[in-house]
Amino acid sequence: MIKVQNLSYQIGDKPILKDISLTFKPHTIYGIIGPNGAGKSTLLKHMMRIIEPSSSTVFLKDQDVTKVKVKEYAKQCSFVFQENPRDLDFTVEEMIAMGRYPYLDYMGHTTKADEIVIERIIHELSLEKLRERSMLNLSGGEAQKVFIGRALAQETPILLLDEPISMLDVHNSVELLNRLKTIKDQHQLTIIMVIHDLNLAFQYCDEIVLLKEGEVLLAASRQEVLESEILQQVYHHRLKIIHDHGNTYVVPRANEKEA
Numbered sequence: 001m002i003k004v005q006n007l008s009y010q011i012g013d014k015p016i017l018k019d020i021s022l023t024f025k026p027h028t029i030y031g032i033i034g035p036n037g038a039g040k041s042t043l044l045k046h047m048m049r050i051i052e053p054s055s056s057t058v059f060l061k062d063q064d065v066t067k068v069k070v071k072e073y074a075k076q077c078s079f080v081f082q083e084n085p086r087d088l089d090f091t092v093e094e095m096i097a098m099g100r101y102p103y104l105d106y107m108g109h110t111t112k113a114d115e116i117v118i119e120r121i122i123h124e125l126s127l128e129k130l131r132e133r134s135m136l137n138l139s140g141g142e143a144q145k146v147f148i149g150r151a152l153a154q155e156t157p158i159l160l161l162d163e164p165i166s167m168l169d170v171h172n173s174v175e176l177l178n179r180l181k182t183i184k185d186q187h188q189l190t191i192i193m194v195i196h197d198l199n200l201a202f203q204y205c206d207e208i209v210l211l212k213e214g215e216v217l218l219a220a221s222r223q224e225v226l227e228s229e230i231l232q233q234v235y236h237h238r239l240k241i242i243h244d245h246g247n248t249y250v251v252p253r254a255n256e257k258e259a
């Protein structure tokens, strides 16, 4: 279980996060949503420790994360950043293999067990045809899938993803979200992702955290958030909510800006 407690953060005199407290439980997909600049990535960066949180604000299994060794943290939490480096002269297979680094011995050797995981991830993300290709000449979407594969190869109980589908086409987005849902169910994972696509957020996320101007306005089940008027107010846009054969679709209404 990962928990954020009274987390505030400012840059200069600009408050970016305001007293955020959230508890993320296992076997749940969380969608962090909110308008541009709301503080979504900054919140995730604190949980990733890209921005080292001040003490007693982020806890992993009740332990202050600032006291957890980086390699130990890497066995518990894997990340995919919003912007990933593209100038990496490694093959796709080598990149996925990097996800195994917390488990390697001091010589950095992979074992048969590591190779089985790497093969499985390559297969599950349909990366077979790209496995020998250099990261240098992949498309944006292909590279994004590889970074997600590297995180999955870490086999952590917690997965933090900053806009994991931002570069993927419709088919690849849905395929990836289906895969995440399956591994969440199989391994009781906690998946926390920043996601802009409200329609997909409400189809795949069990819980929604709605941020605005550094504050949590609502953290609740997707159903509760859907039923709340606050969603349309925050985005200043009317949304059409369609229930069809057990699915719920959230669609922005064209030409109807202000809610």
Ligand SMILES: Nc1ncnc2c1ncn2[C@@H]1O[C@H](COP(=O)(O)OP(=O)(O)OP(=O)(O)O)[C@@H](O)[C@H]1O
Pocket: 011, 016, 034, 035, 036, 037, 038, 039, 040, 041, 042, 043
């Ligand atoms: N280094 C920085 N210096 C000044 N302001 C910053 C810095 N980093 C982030 N900010 C500001 O902090 C706020 C929150 O940024 P953040 O990237 O967390 O938002 P976000 O909700 O993820 O936005 P988006 O949806 O556009 O990705 C924004 O107003 C941003 O301009």
